[in-house]
Structure formats: C-alpha cells, structure tokens
C-alpha cells in the first residue's frame with residue numbers, strides 16, 4: 001500500500017501524464033494542498049521532493065513548484081508496411097532463446113512481459129483464497145469445471161457491463177489465463193492451413209499459437225499509436241480468405257497502440273458484415289492512464305462475432321492463471337474444447353479471484369497500480385529522452401507498461417540484446433514480434449517490472465550500448 005505522500009505524488013503524475021497539468025504550470029502551494037487533501041504539510045513536502053528528485057517538477061525560489069519542461073520529445077516510430085503474402089510461422093525457438101534469461105532473478109527484466117509481482121495484493125488474495133476454500137461445499141469442486149465458477153462468471157459479467165459490454169454469464173468460459181482463452185478461440189474457428197490476420201508487430205504468444213495450430217499469418221499494417229489500420233485490413237480481406245482476426249485494440253503488445261473508438265466500431269462492422277470472427281485480446285485495458293477504461297471492440301458486437309479474451313495476469317493475480325473469454329456465438333464450442341482439453345481451471349484460483357472481486361477493492365488496487373505504472377513510464381521516458389542517441393524513435397502509450405523503440409537501422413536488435421544480456425539486462429528484440437523477423441532494429445522495453453532505480457540505471461546502460469552500436 002503506498003504511503004500518503006506516494007499517493008499524492010502519483011496523483012500529480014497522473015495529472016501530468018494526462019495533460020491536465022502542463023509544462024510550466026504551478027502546482028498548488030503546500031498550504032493549498034494541505035487544505036484540499038486533508039494531509040499534513042510534511043506529506044505534501046515529501047510528495048513534492050519525490051517528484052523533484054524524479055525530475056518531474058522544479059522549485060522556483062519564492063514562487064513555488066512548477067511542472068518541468070520535458071526534454072524535446074522524440075518522434076514516434078513508423079508503421080512498418082508488412083508483406084501481404086500469407087506466411088508460415090516458426091518463431092518458437094527464437095522466442096525461447098531470447099526470453100530464457102527473463103526469468104533469471106539476477107537480471108533486470110526489461111524483456112519481461114509481466115509487471116512486477118510486488119505491485120499486486122498477493123497477501124489479500126491468499127487470505128481470500130483461504131477463507132473461500134474453508135467455506136467450500138465439496139460438491140462445488142466438480143460444479144466449477146468448465147465453463148467455470150458461477151459466482152466468478154457473474155462477477156465478470158457485472159464488471160463488463162460497467163465497461164460497456166453486455167455479456168451474458170452463459171457466454172463466459174473461464175480459462176487458464178488469457179493465453180488459453182485466445183488459443184481455444186482460435187481453435188474453435190480454424191483448421192490447420194487456414195489464414196489468420198494479425199497485427200505487425202504482434203505479441204509473440206500469438207505467433208506461437210499460430211505455429212502450434214499450423215495456421216498461416218497475414219500481417220496487417222498496425223500504427224504504433226492507433227493500431228490496426230482499417231483500410232489495410234479491408235484490403236487484406238478482399239485479397240485473402242481470412243478465417244479469423246486476432247487483434248489487441250487496447251494497449252497493443254508490443255506497441256502500446258490504442259485504437260480510436262471509431263476504428264473499433266468500424267472494425268466490428270467490417271468483420272461482422274463478412275461473418276469473420278474477431279479474437280480480441282484485451283489483457284492490458286485496465287492499465288489505462290487516462291480518465292477511463294478504453295472500450296473494447298466487444299462493446300460494438302451485436303451478432304456475437306467477437307470473442308473477447310482477458311485475464312487477471314496483468315491486473316490482479318499474476319501466476320494464478322485465471323482468464324476468460326466472452327465468446328458470443330462460439331461459447332458452447334469453446335466450452336466443449338475446454339472440457340475436452342483440461343476440464344477446467346483450478347478451483348482455488350477461481351475462488352480467490354472471485355472472492356477478491358466480490359469483497360476486495362479491485363478498483364482501489366487498480367488505481368494504485370495505474371499510478372505506479374504511469375510514474376514509471378514518465379521516469380523511463382525522461383531517461384530515454386536524455387540518454388538515447390538522436391534518431392531513436394519512441395512510443396508514449398496511454399496505458400500498459402511497454403515502450404516500443406525504433407532504433408536507427410544500423411542497430412541490430414539481436415546484437416543489442418546479446419550485449420545487454422552480458423550486463424544482466426534482458427530485452428525483447430523486435431525480431432520476435434513478427435513472422436518474418438522484420439522488426440530488426442526495434443526493441444520492446446518493460447517499464448513495469450524493475451524497481452525504479454534499476455529501471456533507470458538499466459536504461460542508461462542500454463542508451464550507451466545503442467550509442468556504441470551506432471558508432
């Protein structure tokens with residue numbers, strides 16, 4: 001639980017991040033903050049010192065504290081125009097070899113896909129699990145096999161209703177993380193050899209699933225800030241018999257791209273009209289820095305063609321492996337596949353999450369988590385602005401915990417990853433995010449895992465390595 005001054009500091013960071021407080025704006029005086037927040041002057045001073053130490057604000061003698069100028073902002077990375085031909089996918093070996101070190105505790109895990117587990121309410125979850133299991137009616141153990149615990153599915157449906165999705169409990173199937181939700185969804189609507197439209201770059205887990213199911217990929221232009229380009233998708237659909245699309249409209253991994261609402265609506269209309277299923281991966285949506293959770297494409301689904309997949313792995317309970325799919329017209333097919341595969345998800349894990357949703361303060365936890373991530377992003381952006389050479393392009397996602405860097409073409413991301421590994425820092429090179437390894441001078445950086453100090457010093461090291469690589 002953050003202290004009072006950390007909470008105040010992260011509120012201010014959020015105001016800076018969402019543009020409410022702009023460069024040069026004066027922060028409320030200590031006396032004003034004491035009055036408005038009901039905290040002590042010492043708390044306000046601590047918060048302001050913290051922000052000052054992080055380079056976000058500056059004290060001007062006798063005038064107060066001001067939001068500091070960001071160094072000149074970097075340009076954003078460019079869209080890569082993917083090849084239009086269908087491709088076989090074979091990425092697993094390279095993904096394994098690159099991501100192996102991520103799990104080593106000695107490494108600064110800039111290459112990891114997970115946020116720092118210390119940011120999660122693990123103790124409360126464990127207590128919830130304990131009390132739910134003690135009160136368990138033994139018959140429930142079998143009832144909670146696929147499609148999953150009824151109370152959990154009810155809680156999920158309620159939550160989704162509040163987020164603009166009207167999803168019946170009976171279309172929700174609980175899965176082992178989002179990964180299984182995505183993979184069952186894909187399996188439900190394809191056969192080996194079929195074509196699947198994906199983003200470029202995309203999450204390597206998507207590529208690995210295509211590889212395992214022997215599906216072929218058609219990459220669609222994906223803008224680093226606005227995601228899938230609808231025109232490009234329409235063209236792909238004209239050219240190829242696409243059987244399914246797998247997209248991440250909210251805080252895409254690895255780009256952090258957020259599709260505008262109008263594009264999400266068009267996307268669902270385009271696909272529903274052609275009766276093409278959309279597999280929507282929405283695992284990062286709760287990690288928004290703006291005023292509200294971005295809508296999923298599922299919010300525009302009238303005819304059940306969208307399979308909305310998510311999990312608690314990134315937002316509440318990493319390692320519990322609790323995810324779900326709201327599967328629309330494909331729900332019974334997916335429930336059947338789940339039963340035929342692994343029967344169901346561990347009941348204690350389902351109960352722990354369900355108990356937390358019902359009694360715990362999920363939204364309160366999320367507020368802290370989002371602030372912590374927004375704070376880290378600000379800090380990382382500053383370090384990169386200052387320590388990376390000219391020509392490095394950088395995203396500024398409005399949520400999640402990834403940054404995507406397009407480095408000058410001279411820099412080989414795989415060689416950079418090797419050099420970083422020798423200094424006990426992991427990176428996720430762009431190479432693992434596409435079937436044709438096109439993103440060869442790009443890297444994805446996780447700002448949500450390392451401690452803030454480790455993050456800053458590791459980024460400086462990477463900046464130096466990039467400079468050397470360019471020399």
Ligand SMILES: Cc1ncc(COP(=O)(O)O)c(C=O)c1O
Nearest residue numbers: 113177178179203253311313323
């Ligand atoms: C975009 C994306 N989808 C899905 C997953 C997998 O989620 P889970 O751990 O719930 O299976 C990840 C995890 O890295 C991810 O980044």
